[in-house]
Amino acid sequence: MQESEQDQFEKLIPRGKIDIHCHLIPGVDDGCANIEESIAIIEELKLHGYVGSICTPHIWKEMFPIMSASHIDRWVEQMEEELVGRDLNYALWTGGEIRLHKRVIEEWKEEGVITLAKSKYVLVDFWEPKWARWVNKSFEYLLSEGYKPILAHPERLPEMKKIDKYLESLLAEGVLLQGNFQCFTGEAGYQADVNIRRWMDAGYYTFLAMDAHRPDSIFSRIDGLDIAMATYSQQTIREMTEIKPRELILGLQSTVTDQY
Numbered sequence: 682m683q684e685s686e687q688d689q690f691e692k693l694i695p696r697g698k699i700d701i702h703c704h705l706i707p708g709v710d711d712g713c714a715n716i717e718e719s720i721a722i723i724e725e726l727k728l729h730g731y732v733g734s735i736c737t738p739h740i741w742k743e744m745f746p747i748m749s750a751s752h753i754d755r756w757v758e759q760m761e762e763e764l765v766g767r768d769l770n771y772a773l774w775t776g777g778e779i780r781l782h783k784r785v786i787e788e789w790k791e792e793g794v795i796t797l798a799k800s801k802y803v804l805v806d807f808w809e810p811k812w813a814r815w816v817n818k819s820f821e822y823l824l825s826e827g828y829k830p831i832l833a834h835p836e837r838l839p840e841m842k843k844i845d846k847y848l849e850s851l852l853a854e855g856v857l858l859q860g861n862f863q864c865f866t867g868e869a870g871y872q873a874d875v876n877i878r879r880w881m882d883a884g885y886y887t888f889l890a891m892d893a894h895r896p897d898s899i900f901s902r903i904d905g906l907d908i909a910m911a912t913y914s915q916q917t918i919r920e921m922t923e924i925k926p927r928e929l930i931l932g933l934q935s936t937v938t939d940q941y
């Protein structure tokens with residue numbers, strides 16, 4: 682991209698917090714049931730300094746077979762039109778939260794990988810009682826293809842032995858971690874609460890996000906943001922909610938802090 686085009690692109694990205702993980706697209710997964718619920722969450726996020734969200738419905742064929750890149754593109758466009766119609770100034774980007782499973786690499790080879798905001802960043806999650814070998818294989822595949830995998834909410838994984846070591850080896854390979862604000866409130870359970878604080882102190886996380894599903898839980902997620910803001914430095918939270926998400930959307934690898 683030419684420098685001037687890059688500058689123009691940058692100007693289109695609003696300044697403020699950007700949520701990289703949410704289930705705002707209505708009626709497609711276990712997130713918002715209708716557009717009114719999506720709007721209710723967006724209005725709440727705006728009140729707390731958010732200027733946009735990357736829409737990340739669950740990409741998990743077994744549970745949500747209708748999900749595809751082209752559908753998500755169209756749904757986000759339709760939501761954007763809805764926001765314009767309501768005079769709501771809020772940016773949306775396309776994305777997905779990909780469930781890792783035994784055959785996910787085959788699926789990626791056949792259908793491609795759904796990324797965040799058309800960047801090389803890929804948000805993934807998994808729920809296994811033990812750390813399976815295919816978890817590492819999936820990350821290795823993404824890294825070898827030039828993607829930047831982000832593991833969503835590792836603090837919510839079932840309690841398992843040596844988890845710190847597994848996460849450390851992922852971090853060493855270039856995998857990034859995203860924590861959920863709600864986990865600071867205790868509402869996601871004892872272990873998630875302990876883990877997120879321990880791994881914040883250890884500097885494991887690159888991003889903190891809402892992972893908002895439906896309006897009934899948005900207040901506890903916002904409470905988690907308030908707790909994090911009271912617990913860590915302003916710069917730490919800004920880095921994880923503004924600077925790094927902006928960097929992601931711009932597709933940059935280095936920090937853009939000095940451009941602020």
Ligand SMILES: [Fe+2]
Pocket residue numbers: 702703704778833892
């Ligand atoms: Fe999610």
